[in-house]
């Protein structure tokens with residue numbers, strides 16, 4: 001179980017005025033300010049649960065993960081993971097922990113993945129039996145068994161991510177922090193990693209905290225999400241609930257003649273001043289309450305020559321984007 | 330527990346050695362190039378000094394002895410140095426330290442194992458070149474001196490590891506530790522007798538130097554290798570080295586602990 005209470009973390013950031021004069025001045029005295037990366041965060045994750053952590057760039061996701069895995073010390077607040085205090089760095093805790101940072105390679109760059117695995121085997125004291133069993137299981141489910149002997153630097157990004165995943169799961173961790181495990185991957189590799197994680201979770205049932213900027217990862221893997229904005233949690237609950245709040249909306253998508261672009265913009269702005277709209281060239285998107293959609297469509301068809309009309313549910317990434325933008329807390 | 334540590338040590342050592350051997354060039358240039366150039370240049374410099382002074386021996390060292398002196402000096406230095414500058418600071422600057430913090434083993438332990446892989450690499454060169462020297466000149470290192478020298482080299486290397494590691498850890502605060510690391514090497518070059526044997530120094534200076542760790546890291550091990558000292562002296566030197574190890578260890582732990590308190594794990 002993960003328990004976080006009133007967690008705060010501020011970074012001291014040094015500033016250097018631009019120019020030579022600034023550099024000289026900085027030799028003697030450096031100006032700094034404090035940046036609150038986490039501001040009074042509290043949350044709880046139950047055994048076997050997977051929590052999706054979502055927020056804009058710089059919101060504080062990675063900072064939270066770093067504290068939970070004991071890499072950095074918090075400024076204040078309480079944390080307990082599996083009953084341990086992460087930054088005490090107890091070996092009993094670290095043996096059950098696993099961390100992936102999508103942008104950071106963990107494996108030894110010049111060596112084949114398998115050589116790194118052998119070292120990890122000793123680091124985590126994995127028995128021969130479990131080691132080979134896990135290698136088999138992981139390399140087959142990730143479909144990467146043919147690349148075990150290739151130096152990591154010669155692998156593609158997707159292949160590298162797969163062996164990184166293997167490396168972090170060899171010791172059957174009880175808590176897994178996945179910080180953007182699908183970043184930079186093509187759609188197929190993303191899907192492969194995602195379905196692997198779903199399957200892995202079903203079989204081993206660890207606690208997982210997942211951050212990703214790809215909503216599909218979150219939607220498929222997490223039942224519960226925490227939205228984080230400027231270091232504070234602004235929503236924590238089932239993903240369905242946040243979706244439902246917004247599912248009373250639909251979006252109308254259509255195209256108009258090039259000559260009508262100016263006219264329709266004015267029309268929509270007058271007619272639906274409050275509603276969100278998007279103009280890309282002659283392609284237009286309008287977001288409306290469900291019950292107004294019929295009427296609006298009729299009106300549009302009356303006044304304009306409309307092509308490729310479609311009416312869609314608003315997808316989850318849009319919902320979350322709206323939530324993060326409009327929430328004032 | 331002990332078995333686990335041995336296995337862990339072996340694997341970390343092997344991983345590093347495999348990495349090293351992936352760059353074969355390093356081996357051959359380090360082996361032939363650097364050593365021969367350094368020994369050659371030093372020898373010919375001394376030769377001209379000997380000739381212009383019309384002597385055959387200075388401060389107890391004959392001209393031909395200088396070959397062995399610089400050969401051992403260079404190889405001891407290399408063995409002791411281990412990996413390049415950046416072997417810890419690089420982890421701090423680029424965030425690879427994160428993974429070591431998450432692993433359930435001591436960071437220092439893994440680093441020493443990989444450090445020793447580098448030392449081993451140069452120690453192998455030391456054995457080859459000293460054997461070669463013996464083959465060519467006959468009058469060279471004998472087996473006992475070689476064993477005592479090698480033991481001293483182990484203590485000296487651990488001492489140097491702790492000193493250089495503490496300097497690498499300054500990367501927690503400073504944006505660059507390169508110049509500090511170079512400074513340390515210069516102290517060893519000059520204060521350790523790598524460039525000029527300490528017996529050539531003015532009394533006062535060499536007396537002062539013996540209050541620093543440097544003579545014990547290079548000059549004394551060279552003397553032991555060359556069979557210039559007694560068994561008692563060997564024990565004395567190693568005892569002093571242990572004292573320095575004790576001090577360096579405390580400093581290392583302190584810097585490591587303080588640094589981690591304010592490590593930010595590097596952005597992203």
Ligand SMILES: Nc1ncnc2c1ncn2[C@@H]1O[C@H](COP(=O)(O)OP(=O)(O)OP(=O)(O)O)[C@@H](O)[C@H]1O
Pocket residue numbers: 011012013035036037055056057058059060061062063064593594595596597
């Ligand atoms: N090492 C650091 N030193 C100073 N400030 C930092 C450091 N790491 C993060 N920050 C600041 O803390 C804030 C939160 O950063 P964090 O990396 O947690 O964001 P994030 O949610 O992971 O963003 P992203 O989606 O871009 O990865 C940012 O404003 C960042 O500038």
Ligand SMILES: [Mg+2]
Pocket residue numbers: 061062063179597
């Ligand atoms: Mg991040």
